[in-house]
Amino acid sequence: MPTELTGTSFIGFSRSAGTAPCGQAVNPASGEKLSPQYMTATSEEVEKAMSLAAGAFPAYSNLPGSARAGFLRAIADKIEASVEDIAVRGPQETGLPEGRMRGETGRTTGQLRLFATLLEEGSWVDARIERAQPDRQPVPKPDLRSMLRPLGPVAVFCASNFPLAFSVAGGDTASALASGCPVVVIAHSSHPGIAEIVGNAVIAAAKETGMPQGVFSLLYGGGRTVGQAVVKHPVIQAVGFTGSRGAGTALMASAAARPQPIPVYAEMSSVNPLVILPGALTRGETALAEGYYGSLTLGGGQFCTNPGLVFLPEAQGDEFIAHLKTLVEGGQPATLLNASICEAYKEATASFAGKPGVETLAKCTTESGHGQGAPVVFTVSIKDFLENEDLQAELFGPGSLIVRGSVAEIETAIAKLEGQLTATVQGTDEELTANAQLVTALQQRAGRLIFNNFPTGVEVCSSMVHGGPFPATSDGRNTSVGTMAIYRFCRPVSWQNFPDAGLPAELQESNPLGIKRMG
């Protein structure tokens, strides 16, 4: 039986009444409005969600990791049980195909279970033990034990481009809940229905596993009103966000201006440079063009790791260029996530086409339907690229820019690039060694370096870094994908000279949890 959508916020275990409408979802493929009308959470309801989160924090953060793991597994189970609802509502709200919705559901439940496994194993807390040396000269050494503890309630903003994996119960929520932080989610106006389906799953899991009320709330209302109120609220201790650079830097400014500044983990914009070295062309220009075109157009080109900037040696790669042209011209326009993203993509590609030295290499010949964006590839010389910083801007959609120059010029251009989520090199092993300086320059600007793969496809695992220097993210010291994401919501705490009974289990002398510890 499909979940009934009510259009109201989740304030802990209660549903909000709301008083003012904040809009309906719109099918981007048709422009059709979808029921129900969603209602803005009132200031009183926001306040109530905050007070419930603060109240839940001491109990929730002191639960054993295994109990939090049980909660995460229950969320995954409940989401899985709602997959048919997601498969129906998802495509209507996002224009993404049903298969993608099912796949992303699997990614989301996989993430939740990965964090559950991390908690069950338990060693992630980085327990460190240095025992007392009462006879040390000139002063005795005290017993000192440290481990990571959660920061406090976390605000999570849903992303437009991953309505499940980076939204209500996505990576930010999973890692924050895993760390021991209650979460207050702010829904995205593009897919409020998917948010409600997943919100129901989280609340059902919280009740079933006996979590304190306030461990989770889900608020509807504008990001600039409800969202800003949440970020400025003294209860909130960190923020997770995936979206545009404008919205991300606005959140950073609000968080820095609080009486108590808090960390904002904003994953913003990245053009994910891809450097083609001559050896990659020798290996096969057609296959390279096909691989590149596939990565560029995956998910309508709306992935954070979309390779929007290619460096190609000049006077080489004619076949790569020719085949890419054929693929782009014969390709299909994609329904973009919402009307404003579609509009922004059309404006950005039109503006690119008019910039000095920029030529349109290829444009999809099929006419775009309602809400669609068409694949397009521009070219420019390194010289013109370096003279116009605007050309580093992200084309959010299936558009890209190919920059032509010598390998030496490419190295110079890389030194001028902003921070990136990823940087890719296509070439031979020998070229990787011969161009060590170029690779070092890329490493200094990116969170993930890729060799002879494409950047889309972000593996959820212990060694993934989905982060990178500003403006790729607000804070390049972290990742928002993979198990290391949990560290964003923690801080280390030391206990000095405490008896065993006063210590967390992780630090007790007998190591009752059997975790790996230092010392």
Place this chain on the structure above:
Amino acid sequence: MPTELTGTSFIGFSRSAGTAPCGQAVNPASGEKLSPQYMTATSEEVEKAMSLAAGAFPAYSNLPGSARAGFLRAIADKIEASVEDIAVRGPQETGLPEGRMRGETGRTTGQLRLFATLLEEGSWVDARIERAQPDRQPVPKPDLRSMLRPLGPVAVFCASNFPLAFSVAGGDTASALASGCPVVVIAHSSHPGIAEIVGNAVIAAAKETGMPQGVFSLLYGGGRTVGQAVVKHPVIQAVGFTGSRGAGTALMASAAARPQPIPVYAEMSSVNPLVILPGALTRGETALAEGYYGSLTLGGGQFCTNPGLVFLPEAQGDEFIAHLKTLVEGGQPATLLNASICEAYKEATASFAGKPGVETLAKCTTESGHGQGAPVVFTVSIKDFLENEDLQAELFGPGSLIVRGSVAEIETAIAKLEGQLTATVQGTDEELTANAQLVTALQQRAGRLIFNNFPTGVEVCSSMVHGGPFPATSDGRNTSVGTMAIYRFCRPVSWQNFPDAGLPAELQESNPLGIKRMG
């Protein structure tokens, strides 16, 4: 032979000419000016230091950990070789006794060698390896390997209260150099001579161990001019600071307002609450008063972890109070670090004495000499404490406030406290268990919890957390003391599908460094 002091900055391996004087050190005990005159680094010299640091970064960050360890050990050796100079100049510049100067020199060289040992062992980089699974369905799993890499050049501000351990080659510099970041130090106007002695040691060590020029510079000039220019410079990627809340929050604002915001690790103000439970009084009120008085007055009360706020059950502890009164009245004034700290201490204690409900319990009866601050203890009821947030302000010097109330009232008051470096409980094991909520409330507000010890005496080890929620520090997710301090200057980077020859040694298949790795 004593080091000759020239009064000029270290711009990489060169000495600056300077053009404008920025002042001489002043002996706080006498008001006497000390030679030489120090010269402000010019904007050109600042720019040169920045460009040298940027140039040194790729080479320095790619050195093996063992080479950086050799550099740190050489710095420690050179500082040790200058200890007689420090023992002469130190007390003149700071009013601190010679023994403290020798002890702090040992702490500083010990810190440097501790980080060297960490690098030599090598596992600190958190290497994580997930191997490819080419046959995985529905998509192959790529080879993904991650480890920590340094952020880039770091600015370090010297602290007034630790002219060695938190200054030119102190904890911030040692941990940043260990991580692979070049360091630009801004000297403190109170102890420019100690800075120059240590600066000479660092440069001699850099030359001896073949470090790239620009790995270290030391600049003289005002924190608000030269310091701000450095923090705003695009080359700088992080800032280390220990000092006042006003100066620390100004640096945070500057760093957040940069086109590329950067992290500021500012260790600022903390009153380090100490909760006395009845069992501690039963154990011995006189000894408790002596322990407390010793911690309060150590180093003239100018330690970051000075216990400036005591919660004492009302209608108990008469003997503790009486003995503390005797100790304070019969104590000695201390020469404070400089004239402005002395002035601020006098103003703050005078202001405390006049606040509603505040009574002066005891004041040192010996008259203060030039530049001295006298021990003083105030008392106030919980009710008045809660009505006046100003009473949470730090008295930087040997002054403290005792707050009286019931244990239940103390718990309420703790929930209103700002973030702290430390929180101490004195009591019995049974009281620790019985007051779990109070301990949880303290844990949520502090970086280090102490039981039946005093907070002064910060052990330099792997499990020390010298940090805590704002405003104790700018960023409570870190520590500035102990080996975990290195993590402040790093970010994780992933390598996907790289051949062994393109990987850092830490991630190569054969594990040539023999470090602990995940996977």
